[in-house]
Amino acid sequence: xxxxxxxxxxxxxxxxxxxxxxxxxxxxxxxxxxxxxxxxxxxxxxxxxxxxxxxxxxxxxxxxxxxxxxxxxxxxxxxxxxxxxxxxxxxxxxxxxxxxxxxxxxxxxxxxxxxxxxxxxxxxxxxxxxxxxxxxxxxxxxxxxxxxxxxxxxxxxxxxxxxxxxxxxxxxxxxxxxxxxxxxxxxxxxxxxxxxxxxxxxxxxxxxxxxxxxxxxxxxxxxxxxxxxxxxxxxxxxxxxxxxxxxxxxxxxxxxxxxxxxxxxxxxxxxxxxxxxxxxxxxxxxxxxxxxxxxxxxxxxxxxxxxxxxxxxxxxxxxxxxxxxxxxxxxxxxxxxxxxxxxxxxxxxxxxxxxxxxxxxxxxxx
Amino acid sequence: xxxxxxxxxxxxxxxxxxxxxxxxxxxxxxxxxxxxxxxxxxxxxxxxxxxxxxxxxxxxxxxxxxxxxxxxxxxxxxxxxxxxxxxxxxxxxxxxxxxxxxxxxxxxxxxxxxxxxxxxxxxxxxxxxxxxxxxxxxxxxxxxxxxxxxxxxxxxxxxxxxxxxxxxxxxxxxxxxxxxxxxxxxxxxxxxxxxxxxxxxxxxxxxxxxxxxxxxxxxxxxxxxxxxxxxxxxxxxxxxxxxxxxxxxxxxxxxxxxxxxxxxxxxxxxxxxxxxxxxxxxxxxxxxxxxxxxx
Ligand SMILES: Cc1cc2nc3c(=O)[nH]c(=O)nc-3n(C[C@H](O)[C@H](O)[C@H](O)COP(=O)(O)OP(=O)(O)OC[C@H]3O[C@@H](n4cnc5c(N)ncnc54)[C@H](O)[C@@H]3O)c2cc1C
Ligand code: SF4
Ligand code: SF4
Ligand code: FES
Numbered sequence: 001x002x003x004x005x006x007x008x009x010x011x012x013x014x015x016x017x018x019x020x021x022x023x024x025x026x027x028x029x030x031x032x033x034x035x036x037x038x039x040x041x042x043x044x045x046x047x048x049x050x051x052x053x054x055x056x057x058x059x060x061x062x063x064x065x066x067x068x069x070x071x072x073x074x075x076x077x078x079x080x081x082x083x084x085x086x087x088x089x090x091x092x093x094x095x096x097x098x099x100x101x102x103x104x105x106x107x108x109x110x111x112x113x114x115x116x117x118x119x120x121x122x123x124x125x126x127x128x129x130x131x132x133x134x135x136x137x138x139x140x141x142x143x144x145x146x147x148x149x150x151x152x153x154x155x156x157x158x159x160x161x162x163x164x165x166x167x168x169x170x171x172x173x174x175x176x177x178x179x180x181x182x183x184x185x186x187x188x189x190x191x192x193x194x195x196x197x198x199x200x201x202x203x204x205x206x207x208x209x210x211x212x213x214x215x216x217x218x219x220x221x222x223x224x225x226x227x228x229x230x231x232x233x234x235x236x237x238x239x240x241x242x243x244x245x246x247x248x249x250x251x252x253x254x255x256x257x258x259x260x261x262x263x264x265x266x267x268x269x270x271x272x273x274x275x276x277x278x279x280x281x282x283x284x285x286x287x288x289x290x291x292x293x294x295x296x297x298x299x300x301x302x303x304x305x306x307x308x309x310x311x312x313x314x315x316x317x318x319x320x321x322x323x324x325x326x327x328x329x330x331x332x333x334x335x336x337x338x339x340x341x342x343x344x345x346x347x348x349x350x351x352x353x354x355x356x357x358x359x360x361x362x363x364x365x366x
Numbered sequence: 367x368x369x370x371x372x373x374x375x376x377x378x379x380x381x382x383x384x385x386x387x388x389x390x391x392x393x394x395x396x397x398x399x400x401x402x403x404x405x406x407x408x409x410x411x412x413x414x415x416x417x418x419x420x421x422x423x424x425x426x427x428x429x430x431x432x433x434x435x436x437x438x439x440x441x442x443x444x445x446x447x448x449x450x451x452x453x454x455x456x457x458x459x460x461x462x463x464x465x466x467x468x469x470x471x472x473x474x475x476x477x478x479x480x481x482x483x484x485x486x487x488x489x490x491x492x493x494x495x496x497x498x499x500x501x502x503x504x505x506x507x508x509x510x511x512x513x514x515x516x517x518x519x520x521x522x523x524x525x526x527x528x529x530x531x532x533x534x535x536x537x538x539x540x541x542x543x544x545x546x547x548x549x550x551x552x553x554x555x556x557x558x559x560x561x562x563x564x565x566x567x568x569x570x571x572x573x574x575x576x577x578x579x580x581x582x583x584x585x586x587x588x589x590x591x592x593x594x595x596x597x598x599x600x601x602x603x604x605x606x607x608x609x610x611x612x613x614x615x616x617x618x619x620x621x622x623x624x625x626x627x628x629x630x631x632x633x634x635x636x637x638x639x640x641x642x643x644x645x646x647x648x649x650x651x652x653x654x655x656x657x658x659x660x661x
Contacts, residue, residue: 069392310633
């Protein structure tokens, strides 16, 4: 059974304080630099926050940009001071965390990461520990935004996948709906008043959000059509011409999860050595370069082909769903204006849809 | 031991043991026990796991790989080049290629290394029962061939005739010099050596692996060809095998990709939807033909 509670706007801070009693609370915060952006930061009393969609998804809560997998130290043997032993420390700590006011596309991002990190042949213990300690309170979107296309790829402005609680803005505040057991017990522990009497307004708001979206093209054939395009290098060259291989599209993506592993430090020195895991990205030419110098994806077109294929063909082959939640961040953050929707539609031979969705088309030069 | 089969592997390969660890990223500690200079650029490193019980109970299948690490320098992938029956140590035969391999070459006996193993799939040797097996190795490709060939030779009664064609650029580059006299003389193996460039000491064949193979002309009937080596060698050798009449499912090879996690998560070793670290490194040519051409 779902649990519904009402969170009045003026009770927001008190609610965050309630959450912060037990856990780290991450909220979207506006930053005004050369380019204004919204990022998740730890909430504390008095921190101004926003309910806007974040520029950077909260992926780092489960997969930090860089983390220590273990430290290694070469120390004298207790029994024999002339000998040394190597000591590895892979103790992992996961801080209980609640994310507040992320969006459905980013919550679905967690579901995309869960499959390879939790349900593959091997489980990733670092990710698993953080994920277990994570609670996701998602704000459903009031309308679609310029670059998003969540409803093309199985989501929508109030999609519950990956969330523990959905918040929908209604008059005077937010209606909170539990999605998981975790979300339900959180709401029940809170002092929020019952919200069942406001269900109609919630449904009305969600319906309005859906109605604001354009028509979604049918992507059922995407895995097959993209695989068929594999050898059509002209196609990939054409769509990648402007790309500068900066990797922004992957670093901003809530569903990209590739990483690299490197060592640094020296186990024989006092400060020891560490093995690190850091975000990596398949748009970089170093990603697949082998020690011999051979590189199966030397050209940027080959790397774009891999990125698109992974999202819409091979991840679906392995896991049954797209590894794109349609958040549109790769579109809005690409310095050269490359639009993944246009590539996708063109690969599917749905050029006519491109015009109606207002996405860029290389052919028409728009 | 928990075993698991990969539903995505088209030909039923024997189950793969999972790492005996909860944390698949944390290596087991091991000590360098012996170092063998195989050639100017290849060293075999024999390591013993520090935990006696782990060493005693360590099992793997021929063709499986390990991630060998020098702490502070990094980690790289190598096939376990000793046969599974070798219980005293694990051997990795390492060709000098870059940073991590250079650090491995600088190791001395008694130093501590990290090992994450066994990883990946292995040669489907049970499918070869009753068949002739023709092993073909080029350069460092002899490392995986050594483990599977020694395993097959230990169970020679299960197979037909066994052959090895082993090539290198020049005589000094041939690895496993300790093993070669045995391979040349034993009655259950027909061994041919070749080099691209011979010198006056050379008494074996001269020529590239594919052309020597063409000359040897193995009969494809009831025979499996197992080949490992650099990508160009693989490419031309497969062409020759097809010309000789070998069918794609009877050509077995191993692939190399840049790897990091070795457990199917970090995302860099894929060919289409398969990941070489968990779905490979062993593939039949038939499987490879069905995958995107991105070798
Ligand atoms: C399945 C498989 C089996 C293989 N079997 C063998 C074999 O039996 N014998 C053999 O000789 N070769 C084998 N190789 C090839 C071997 O893995 C490469 O030659 C080796 O990775 C080269 O590493 P390098 O660091 O010396 O080269 P580099 O070109 O310097 O680097 C190659 C890799 O090492 C990483 N690396 C470099 N520095 C660091 C650092 N500080 N921390 C962490 N990582 C670092 C790089 O990021 C890169 O991924 C195999 C490869 C595969 C995929
Ligand atoms: S591929 Fe682009 S639209 Fe899809 S989830 Fe990643 S950033 Fe968002
Ligand atoms: S953000 Fe744009 S330019 Fe940068 S790698 Fe992605 S597609 Fe290329
Ligand atoms: S090496 Fe990480 S996925 Fe294969």
